[in-house]
Amino acid sequence: MRRRELWSTYLRGHGNPDAAVATRFIPLLLELILTRSGEGLPFVPGSYYPPGFRQHVLGHTAFPDDAIDHRLSAKDESGLPFLAELRAMLEPGSDVSATTLTSLAQVLNVLGLFSVSAKALGKRAAESGDPVLTYEVARSYYGLVTDSDKAAQPFHTLAADTGIPPGTRLSAYGRLIAHYCRRQRDLDECAEVAADAQALIDSVAADTFDLRLYVSRTYRALALYAVRRRDMADIADKMQLAIDLARGLSAAASTPAEKVAAAQNERLSLEASLKAFINSKGRAMVIDMEPDAAAGRLLELDPGDPYTQLYAGDTLWMTGHDERALECFTTGGALGTFPGALAAARAGVAFDTLGRKEESETWFAVAAELDPAATAA
Numbered sequence: 001m002r003r004r005e006l007w008s009t010y011l012r013g014h015g016n017p018d019a020a021v022a023t024r025f026i027p028l029l030l031e032l033i034l035t036r037s038g039e040g041l042p043f044v045p046g047s048y049y050p051p052g053f054r055q056h057v058l059g060h061t062a063f064p065d066d067a068i069d070h071r072l073s074a075k076d077e078s079g080l081p082f083l084a085e086l087r088a089m090l091e092p093g094s095d096v097s098a099t100t101l102t103s104l105a106q107v108l109n110v111l112g113l114f115s116v117s118a119k120a121l122g123k124r125a126a127e128s129g130d131p132v133l134t135y136e137v138a139r140s141y142y143g144l145v146t147d148s149d150k151a152a153q154p155f156h157t158l159a160a161d162t163g164i165p166p167g168t169r170l171s172a173y174g175r176l177i178a179h180y181c182r183r184q185r186d187l188d189e190c191a192e193v194a195a196d197a198q199a200l201i202d203s204v205a206a207d208t209f210d211l212r213l214y215v216s217r218t219y220r221a222l223a224l225y226a227v228r229r230r231d232m233a234d235i236a237d238k239m240q241l242a243i244d245l246a247r248g249l250s251a252a253a254s255t256p257a258e259k260v261a262a263a264q265n266e267r268l269s270l271e272a273s274l275k276a277f278i279n280s281k282g283r284a285m286v287i288d289m290e291p292d293a294a295a296g297r298l299l300e301l302d303p304g305d306p307y308t309q310l311y312a313g314d315t316l317w318m319t320g321h322d323e324r325a326l327e328c329f330t331t332g333g334a335l336g337t338f339p340g341a342l343a344a345a346r347a348g349v350a351f352d353t354l355g356r357k358e359e360s361e362t363w364f365a366v367a368a369e370l371d372p373a374a375t376a377a
Contacts, residue, residue: 003336004061006304010111011057013082020305021267022049022110024260029107033089033100034082040099041257043210044136044171045106046217046264051143053337054112060336060370090120098130105136114140131164135171142175152179159196166204170214173197174221181228194225209249209258216245216265220272223286227276235276236286243269243287263301267308270298274311282318291315299328306332306340313346326350333366341367341374348375 009016009023013030016023025045032039089096089104096104101121108117117140125137138154145151158164158172173193180190197218206212223238246266253262273287274294285291295312302308309332317325329350332343348364351357367374 003334006335007057007061010054011061013107018304020308021260021264021302022047022305025110025257026107028257028260029103029110030082033103033107034085036100038097038099040103040132041106041261043167043213043257043261044132045110046261046268048109048139049112051112051114056337056340056371060340090116092124098128098133101125101128102130102133102136105133105140109136109140114143118144131158131161131168134158135168139175142179148179148182152176155179159193166200167210167214169200170197170204170218173200174218177221177225181224184228187225187228190225190228194222197222206245209252212245213249213261213265216242216249216269219245220269223272232284232286236284239269239273239276239286240288243273267298267301267305270294270301271307271311274298274315278311278314278318291319292321303331304335306335306337306343308332309335310339310343310346313343317346317350322350322354330363333363333370336370338371338374341370344370345374 004011006016006019007023008014009019009026013026015027022045025041029041031037032041086104086107088094089100101124105117105121105125108114117137121133121137122141125133128134134154135158138151138158141154142148142151152175155172155175159169159176161169173196176193177190177197180186180193201215201218204211204215206215219238219242223235223242226234226238243266246262246269249258249262250266253259269287273285273289274291276286277284277291277294282291285294287294289297292315295315298308299312309328313325313328313332316322316328326347329343329347332340333347334340335343344363344367348360348362348367351360351363364375
């Protein structure tokens with residue numbers, strides 16, 4: 001099954017150059033962990049798939065036990081012998097460095113196993129005092145609790161600590177901006193965080209790959225704050241800064257980790273730009289690219305991600321490229337997951353609009369099979 005093959009990196013940690021970019025951190029991290037290199041990634045991974053996404057992948061590949069999980073059976077470990085070693089490293093008494101524990105937390109977070117990371121590593125992160133491990137476990141914890149304001153407190157502590165590396169502080173500011181942008185009543189708080197983040201950017205000499213990466217991500221977060229304020233000029237300003245840095249990073253990336261991180265960062269910047277275009281009903285493009293070109297570059301960077309196919313399809317449909325849009329929607333639907341279900345539903349609508357009733361019915365059925373809620377979205 002092609003869908004299962006493309007999600008193999010996510011499910012079993014196997015490398016797959018055609019898989020979604022967000023999953024390609026896993027083999028890199030596993031190599032660092034299992035070789036006991038004592039080294040970590042030079043930067044934290046970007047955005048993770050949301051809680052619940054993993055269950056869609058497992059269900060839609062039809063192999064619910066074919067995955068890395070914390071409840072491991074003998075069958076699992078016979079096929080993936082390294083899992084026993086990873087589990088042993090997560091034990092409270094294991095002699096593992098903070099750097100390796102950070103890599104473990106990152107593997108678990110990429111896999112969507114946020115609760116495993118939070119439960120196994122929360123106490124150790126607090127005891128270690130290591131800022132990157134603390135940041136990573138705070139990311140694990142954030143999506144698991146109802147009191148998100150409490151969950152955001154570690155990011156406040158990290159952002160305000162001038163003694164820790166600026167990249168970690170910028171990452172924490174990015175998380176705080178996203179947190180306070182969720183509710184209209186929090187925008188005053190967001191204004192203070194955004195101002196502090198911009199001040200840190202202005203004080204940093206972004207002369208290394210990792211710092212340019214962190215600055216690009218932070219500008220994308222600041223663009224989100226501008227979206228919440230409906231400030232189109234500031235959205236365009238911040239997104240252009242983010243995409244300019246992202247392009248430079250893609251051109252400069254030389255190591256496998258840099259190439260994955262740069263591709264993810266550029267794709268997220270393009271996706272955010274296309275969301276702004278779609279939400280404006282096609283009236284405004286916030287970066288120096290035509291929407292079709294931005295969609296094409298997004299498809300070039302990350303065709304194996306259903307979010308790519310969904311937003312590229314929406315853009316191409318809006319700009320009148322019907323057949324290309326249909327290709328995106330059907331490809332996204334074939335990938336499964338909730339965004340894939342939305343893409344399949346879009347295909348159903350698009351085929352119906354074009355008078356192709358039989359194909360419309362087929363794709364509405366695919367959407368309903370993947371997620372019944374998708375046909376109502």
